[in-house]
Amino acid sequence: MGLWSADAMDRYRDNNKVMQDRQTQIPRRVAEVTSSFWILRILAAIAGEAASNFLKINLHFGLAIAFIVVTVSLLTLLIVKIQAKHFTPITYWIVIAFASAYGALLVDNLVGDFGIGLDTALLGFGAIFVVNFIFGVDAEHTLSPDHVYTVEQERIYWVAIVLSVSLGTVGGRLVAQHAQLGYAPSAMLFAVLLGVAAVARYLYPLKAVQVFWIAMIVTQPFGASFADFVMHLLAEAGFASAKAAPDISHLLQLRL
Numbered sequence: 001m002g003l004w005s006a007d008a009m010d011r012y013r014d015n016n017k018v019m020q021d022r023q024t025q026i027p028r029r030v031a032e033v034t035s036s037f038w039i040l041r042i043l044a045a046i047a048g049e050a051a052s053n054f055l056k057i058n059l060h061f062g063l064a065i066a067f068i069v070v071t072v073s074l075l076t077l078l079i080v081k082i083q084a085k086h087f088t089p090i091t092y093w094i095v096i097a098f099a100s101a102y103g104a105l106l107v108d109n110l111v112g113d114f115g116i117g118l119d120t121a122l123l124g125f126g127a128i129f130v131v132n133f134i135f136g137v138d139a140e141h142t143l144s145p146d147h148v149y150t151v152e153q154e155r156i157y158w159v160a161i162v163l164s165v166s167l168g169t170v171g172g173r174l175v176a177q178h179a180q181l182g183y184a185p186s187a188m189l190f191a192v193l194l195g196v197a198a199v200a201r202y203l204y205p206l207k208a209v210q211v212f213w214i215a216m217i218v219t220q221p222f223g224a225s226f227a228d229f230v231m232h233l234l235a236e237a238g239f240a241s242a243k244a245a246p247d248i249s250h251l252l253q254l255r256l
Contacts, residue, residue: 026149030157031092033145033212038194038219040093045223048100048165050231052108055101063112067105074098082154096161100220103165107173118177122170129163133213136160144209164216172221183229190222 031037055066077095084091110116116124136143136156148157175186197215201208 027087028146028148029087029150029154030145030148031087031089038215041096041216041219042223042226044093044096045100045165045220046227046230047097048102049104049224049227051097052101052104053231056105063105063108067102067109070098070101070105074102078158082151082158095158099158099162099165100223102162103169103220104224106166107169111173118170118174122167122174125163125167125170129160129167132156132159132163142209143213145212160213161216164213165220168217168220169224171217172224175221176225183225183232187222187225187229190218190225193218194222 031040052066052070055061055069056063059066061069074095077091077098081091081095107121110121111118133143143156143160145157148154172186172190175181175189179186181189194215197211197218201211201215204211
C-alpha cells in the first residue's frame with residue numbers, strides 16, 4: 001500500500017487544479033514557495049539575527065530599546081505591506097528580515113527581562129501557533145502560502161510568520177542551552193531537520209502546508225546559528241564589528 005489512498009490523491013490533484021486556476025485569476029499577496037524562497041528565508045533569518053545583535057551591542061541600544069525600535073519598524077512595514085495593492089518581493093523580504101529580528105529580541109526580552117523560562121516560552125508560543133493555525137484553517141479554510149489572496153488571509157499569514165519565527169528562536173535557544181553543541185554543530189543539526197522536512201514534503205504531499213510551517217520554524221534557528229557562527233569567526237579574527245549586521249543589500253536586490 002502507498003503512502004496515501006487513490007481517493008486522497010485524486011482530491012489532492014483536484015485541489016491543486018483549483019489552486020492553479022485561482023492563481024491565474026487573482027494575484028498572490030505573498031512570495032511563491034520555490035527553492036529560491038528557502039534561500040532567501042535563510043538569508044533573512046541570518047540578517048535578522050545579526051541586526052538584533054547590531055542594535056543591542058554595536059549601537060548600544062540595549063535589549064529594551066532595540067525591541068521597541070524593531071517592533072515599531074515591523075508594525076509600520078506590515079501596514080505598508082498589507083495595504084499595498086501589488087506584491088513586491090523586496091517589501092516582503094524586508095518584512096521577513098524584521099520579523100526575524102523581532103522574534104530574536106522578543107524571546108530575549110521574555111527570558112532576560114521577565115524571567116520566563118525557555119521551556120515555558122516554547123509551550124506558550126507553540127500553543128498560540130496551534131490556535132492561530134486552527135483559527136486560520138477555520139476562518140479561511142487554509143494556511144497554505146499558495147492561498148493568500150485577501151487582506152484577511154494575509155493578516156493571518158503574517159501572524160503565523162511572526163509566531164513561527166519566535167517559536168524557532170526559542171527552540172534554537174533551548175538547543176544552545178541544554179545540548180551545548182556550539183554554533184557550527186547547531187547549524188548542522190537544524191540543516192538536517194530542514195532536510196527531513198524537504199523529504200517529507202515529497203513523501204507526503206497531502207501534508208504540504210504543515211511541512212511548510214515546520215520548515216519555517218526550523219529555518220529560523222538554522223539561520224541564527226549560522227549567523228552566530230560567522231560572527232564568532234569574525235570576532236576571533238579580530239574584527240571589532242563582528243557583531244554588526246552584515247550588508248543585506250544583496251538580499252534586497254534578489255527577486256523571486
